Structures are given as C-alpha cells and as structure tokens.
Amino acid sequence: MGEPTVAADPPVSPTPGAPVPAEGAGQRASSGVAGGAESNGAESGGARSGAAAVPHRDRPELPGLPGQPRLVDQHCHSVVGSELAAGRFASLLTESDRPPALGASPWDSAVGLAVRRWCAPELGLPPFAPAEAYLERRRELGVAEATRVLLRAAGLGACLVDTGLTQAAGVPLLSPEELGGVAQADVHEVVRIEYVAEQAVSPGTGAHEWAAIVGDALRSAAARAVGLKSVVAYRCGLDFEPRRPAPAEVANAAALHLASGSDRLAHPVLLRHLLWEALELGLPLQLHTGFGDPDLVLHRSDPSLLTGFIRAAEPYGTPLVLLHGWPYHRQAAWLAQAFPHVYCDLGLTLTHVGAGARRVLAETLELAPFHKLLFSTDAYGLPELYLVGVAAFADALDAWLGEAVPAEAEAARIAALVAGGNARRLYRLP
Numbered sequence: 213m214g215e216p217t218v219a220a221d222p223p224v225s226p227t228p229g230a231p232v233p234a235e236g237a238g239q240r241a242s243s244g245v246a247g248g249a250e251s252n253g254a255e256s257g258g259a260r261s262g263a264a265a266v267p268h269r270d271r272p273e274l275p276g277l278p279g280q281p282r283l284v285d286q287h288c289h290s291v292v293g294s295e296l297a298a299g300r301f302a303s304l305l306t307e308s309d310r311p312p313a314l315g316a317s318p319w320d321s322a323v324g325l326a327v328r329r330w331c332a333p334e335l336g337l338p339p340f341a342p343a344e345a346y347l348e349r350r351r352e353l354g355v356a357e358a359t360r361v362l363l364r365a366a367g368l369g370a371c372l373v374d375t376g377l378t379q380a381a382g383v384p385l386l387s388p389e390e391l392g393g394v395a396q397a398d399v400h401e402v403v404r405i406e407y408v409a410e411q412a413v414s415p416g417t418g419a420h421e422w423a424a425i426v427g428d429a430l431r432s433a434a435a436r437a438v439g440l441k442s443v444v445a446y447r448c449g450l451d452f453e454p455r456r457p458a459p460a461e462v463a464n465a466a467a468l469h470l471a472s473g474s475d476r477l478a479h480p481v482l483l484r485h486l487l488w489e490a491l492e493l494g495l496p497l498q499l500h501t502g503f504g505d506p507d508l509v510l511h512r513s514d515p516s517l518l519t520g521f522i523r524a525a526e527p528y529g530t531p532l533v534l535l536h537g538w539p540y541h542r543q544a545a546w547l548a549q550a551f552p553h554v555y556c557d558l559g560l561t562l563t564h565v566g567a568g569a570r571r572v573l574a575e576t577l578e579l580a581p582f583h584k585l586l587f588s589t590d591a592y593g594l595p596e597l598y599l600v601g602v603a604a605f606a607d608a609l610d611a612w613l614g615e616a617v618p619a620e621a622e623a624a625r626i627a628a629l630v631a632g633g634n635a636r637r638l639y640r641l642p
C-alpha cells in the first residue's frame with residue numbers, strides 16, 4: 213500500500229459469490245513438501261459444495277519451520293478496530309480509491325476470491341462462502357473476535373509496521389502495539405520519510421531552516437524504527453535525477469514548497485534530499501515500486517529506473533528494499549542479484565494476483581538470490597489481507613519448492629530464509 217487515500221463512502225456493491233462458484237482458481241492441495249495437509253487435519257477435496265461442512269484449510273504449511281509463529285512480515289500496515297459497512301469493507305479489497313463501476317464489486321476479483329477461499333474457513337464457513345454470508349458471519353463474531361481469529365491464523369512472528377498510514381476507509385487503525393497484541397506478534401516500526409518531513413514543518417518554518425528541521429525529525433524518528441520507507445514513486449516517479457541536491461537547491465525548492473501552501477511534499481529536489489538523508493541514517497530503506505493506487509503513474513514505478521540512484525548509493529552500503537514490484541518484479545529480481553545492497557519483496561503483489569502468485573514468485577526466484585527475497589503482506593485495514601498474503605505466499609513457495617528443490621532439507625533452508633531469516637538479519641531483529 214502506498215499513499216493514504218481519502219475514503220469516500222463507496223456505494224454498497226452487489227456481493228458476488230451467490231451461488232457458490234464452481235471449483236477452480238488454483239484450488240489445489242499442498243504439494244506436500246512438508247506434509248502441511250496432515251498438520252491441519254485437513255483433506256484435499258471435500259467441503260467445496262458450500263454445504264455446512266466441517267471447514268478445512270487447504271493452504272500449505274511452510275516446510276521445515278515447525279511451530280508458530282515464525283513469519284516476519286517486513287512491510288505491513290495496521291488494521292481497523294471497528295466495524296466497517298459493506299461498501300467500506302469492499303473498498304479495502306482493491307487498490308482503486310474510486311467507487312466501483314456500475315454492477316461491479318471489488319469482491320469479484322482475485323483478492324475477493326482469496327478472502328472467500330482462505331478466510332471463510334477460519335470464521336467457520338465453507339471455503340468460497342458468498343460475500344454476503346461472509347460479512348454476516350463477521351458481524352456475528354464481532355470485529356474484535358474476527359480480527360483476532362484471522363490475525364492469529366496468519367501465524368506471524370513479527371510485523372514491521374509502516375506507520376505512515378493512520379486510517380483505512382475513513383476508520384482509525386489500531387496502534388502497532390494493539391496490532392501486535394491481537395496478532396501475538398512482535399511489532400517494529402518502519403518510518404515513512406515523506407510523512408516525517410511533512411509533520412516536521414510548521415506554519416512558521418523558513419526555507420533555509422527546512423533541511424535542518426527535517427533532518428532532526430528524521431533522526432529522531434529513525435531512533436525508534438528498524439527501517440525507513442519512501443513513496444517517492446508516487447510523488448515524482450522513480451526516474452528522478454540520482455545525484456544528491458546541493459544545499460542551495462534544497463533551500464530554493466523548500467521556498468517553492470512552503471509558498472505553495474501544500475502539506476504534501478512533491479518537489480523532486482526535496483524528495484531526493486530526503487532519500488539521501490535516509491541513506492546516511494543507515495537503516496534499510498524500503499521503496500515503493502510497481503503497482504499501487506490510481507495516484508501512481510505505473511511505468512514511472514519501474515524499479516530499473518532507480519539504477520542510477522542504486523549505483524550512487526552503493527558506497528553507503530545502506531540496504532535498499534524494493535517493495536511490491538508487479539509487473540516489474542523481474543526487474544527487481546535482477547537488481548537484487550546485481551547489487552549487494554538491493555533486496556526485493558512481493559508484498560501486495562501475491563495478495564492481488566490470485567493463481568498468478570505461483571508464477572510471479574517463480575519469476576522472481578529466477579534471478580533473486582535466496583538471501584535477497586523478503587516476505588511481506590502489505591496488509592492494510594483488513595486482517596483478511598494478512599491471512600491472504602500469508603496463504604498466497606505459502607502456496608506459491610510450496611509450489612516452487614516442490615518443483616525446484618526436491619531435497620527436503622534444502623527446501624526447508626530456503627523457505628526459512630525467505631519467510632523470516634532474511635528479514636531478521638537485514639533489520640537486526642531479535
């Protein structure tokens with residue numbers, strides 16, 4: 213998830229799923245690298261008719277990682293703590309911040325299908341229960357219980373929460389501490405540099421003091437964080453001039469920005485200045501790349517446009533983490549192979565691409581070294597997006613390991629790196 217979007221009140225859309233669709237869309241049992249099916253007491257096959265059958269899960273357990281929780285979600289946002297109307301709930305199933313087209317619903321998408329597939333059984337419904345039944349069951353349980361069940365089913369050991377977003381669909385998000393309590397996961401903060409810079413400026417700030425004020429704010433925010441994040445892809449695209457701007461350029465740009473009266477930092481010189489300040493702080497710097505909400509110009513989020521900046525940043529040694537990637541995940545994978553300080557992840561992407569998750573993960577692992585790919589969900593607003601992100605990742609990794617790594621111990625080693633080991637090492641987590 214990239215930029216905060218102002219929640220309109222979207223119309224309640226027709227809820228798909230009634231009647232329950234035919235079996236399909238990646239509906240396969242685990243390839244069983246680690247025999248996940250038996251650990252759930254689940255069988256492949258049954259309970260697909262929509263009848264009141266015993267719910268089961270068909271998502272694979274990650275191989276070689278006995279016991280939960282163990283996943284490290286290296287990029288995510290918190291979830292809402294109160295009930296959402298149906299239209300607002302649906303609005304969080306899409307990256308679009310626009311009302312759905314007439315007769316369309318965000319539920320009728322790969323994400324909607326994944327929620328019905330993976331989350332419905334956790335709430336005591338058959339897989340692919342209709343959206344209306346799903347929301348009704350959620351209301352019966354209450355938001356606190358539904359959130360607890362879904363987050364714990366995700367089995368996260370640690371969450372690195374981007375605190376640059378504070379509400380979803382117009383509803384406040386739980387604090388990171390509240391999220392960690394419900395999920396029974398450790399939480400760590402990732403600070404969004406543009407947000408910090410925007411918050412640091414007051415009406416009396418002068419152009420010549422802008423850089424010093426913002427620098428102080430970034431340093432104190434970094435002191436409580438394990439990583440930093442930039443949404444420069446949204447603000448000016450990734451095809452920016454790579455070199456560090458001179459102090460006079462920064463002061464001139466600050467004068468223009470402050471005179472504009474806008475809270476939103478969009479001047480390319482100031483955005484570049486923030487990136488260079490972030491490099492000096494040394495914490496891993498996450499960068500939004502690839503798809504996102506309609507505020508983005510997609511082709512300007514191709515991470516290969518960052519190549520000049522990546523080269524210029526190399527002497528600092530600060531890790532750069534390319535988030536999301538799609539449809540440029542192959543470019544991100546190449547950058548992760550080519551440059552020792554570049555890492556990549558597939559958060560948001562695996563959640564959104566449905567059955568394509570297996571292909572996208574496999575394409576990423578064509579080039580990305582196993583110690584350079586990080587797991588994340590980029591969940592935002594809905595606890596469902598945590599569980600869907602985990603399930604899509606586990607399913608895709610299980611399929612790839614089954615094909616590419618027939619040796620069980622080796623499969624377990626690679627899975628452990630991607631699922632959490634890489635993030636623990638990179639962010640120096642306990």
Ligand SMILES: [Zn+2]
Nearest residue numbers: 213214374590
């Ligand atoms: Zn995000």
